[in-house]
Amino acid sequence: GDSVTQMEGPVTLSEEAFLTINCTYTATGYPSLFWYVQYPGEGLQLLLKATKADDKGSNKGFEATYRKETTSFHLEKGSVQVSDSAVYFCALTQYNNNDMRFGAGTRLTVKP
Amino acid sequence: GAGVSQSPSNKVTEKGKDVELRCDPISGHTALYWYRQSLGQGLEFLIYFQGNSAPDKSGLPSDRFSAERTGGSVSTLTIQRTQQEDSAVYLCASSLLTRNYGYTFGSGTRLTVV
Numbered sequence: 001g002d003s004v005t006q007m008e009g010p011v012t013l014s015e016e017a018f019l020t021i022n023c024t025y026t027a028t029g030y031p032s033l034f035w036y037v038q039y040p041g042e043g044l045q046l047l048l049k050a051t052k053a054d055d056k057g058s059n060k061g062f063e064a065t066y067r068k069e070t071t072s073f074h075l076e077k078g079s080v081q082v083s084d085s086a087v088y089f090c091a092l093t094q095y096n097n098n099d100m101r102f103g104a105g106t107r108l109t110v111k112p
Numbered sequence: 113g114a115g116v117s118q119s120p121s122n123k124v125t126e127k128g129k130d131v132e133l134r135c136d137p138i139s140g141h142t143a144l145y146w147y148r149q150s151l152g153q154g155l156e157f158l159i160y161f162q163g164n165s166a167p168d169k170s171g172l173p174s175d176r177f178s179a180e181r182t183g184g185s186v187s188t189l190t191i192q193r194t195q196q197e198d199s200a201v202y203l204c205a206s207s208l209l210t211r212n213y214g215y216t217f218g219s220g221t222r223l224t225v226v
Contacts, residue, residue, distance in 0.1 A: 032211040043116075043203055043217040044155075051212060089155070093210045099168075100145075100210055104154040 002027040006090050006103035013080055013110050021075040021106050023064075023090035031092040033057075033066050033073040034100070038087045047075075047088070080110045114138075118204050118218035125194055125225055133189040133221045137206030144187050145215065146179060147203045155203070161187065194225045 007022040025031065032051040036044040048057030053068035062077045073090060090103040117136040125131050137144050146158040157171035161181045172178070176194075181187040191198055201222050205215035 032214075034214045036214075036217075043219045044205075044215075045217070046214045049214055091214070093214075095211055099160065100207075100215055102155045107152075 002031065002092060002094065002101050004090050004092055004101050004103040006088075006106050008104075008106070009087075010107040010109060013108070015082055015110055015112050016079045017110075019075070019077040019080045019084075019108070021088055021090075021108070023073045023075065023103060025071050025073065025090075025092050027071075027092055027094065029094060029096075031094050033064070034091040034093070035062070035064055035073070035075050036089040036091060036102075038089065038105070040086070044089060080108070082110045082112055084108060085110045116204055116206050116216050116218035118202075118221050120221060121219065122222045123224070125223070127196060127225055128193055130190065130192045131194055131223065133191075133202050133204075133223070135187045135189070135204030135206075135218060137185065137187070137204070138208075138216055139185075141206035141208045141216070142184070143207045143210065144181055145205045145207075146187070146189050147205070148173075148200045149203060149220070150200045158189070158202075191223075194223075196225045199223055199225045 003026045034049045035047040037047045038044045048059040050057040050066035056065045087105045089105045093100045119134045142163045144161040148156045159179045160168040176192045179189045201220040203220045205217045207215045
């Protein structure tokens, strides 16, 4: 079945460092891909999405490009801030249903 | 409402008691989901409602767990005879067209069984 694999955390970076969180997927057809962020004590918020191959999703300085050839959707940010400390979830959904598959989540801590 | 609303935000209950958790989805969203998130863990799927179809209950961990969705809107997750291992954050989400818009999550209910 469809699945999402994320790099294991936790990830600890210094402020202004470059961030990459790897995400790869296994799916038939043409899924839509998402990144969600969960700040401490809160629910999940949609961060960005891409609905077809080669699309780039972006928001709040974060970017991810839908790469069908490598079945990947890696999350990147050029300069992280302390306020980016959170858990990040990669997810996919198929064209023909509403069910979403989530990765296990990657905890990011940014130190000043 | 503008977002997914869950209540209560926090619930402390004694072991063996029953609890009810409520989710009020975004108006018009046909799909509704319940997930469980234990401390420091990922998301565990519990149950999925889609319109008037029979719900997908494949994620419910035991027969102590049940959920219903009345009138295609508000949902209640019931846990009977709570156990300490039921302690977790219970998240509700709703969606209209997931492939384009994803899920919208509520803030969750933190359940503590003492």
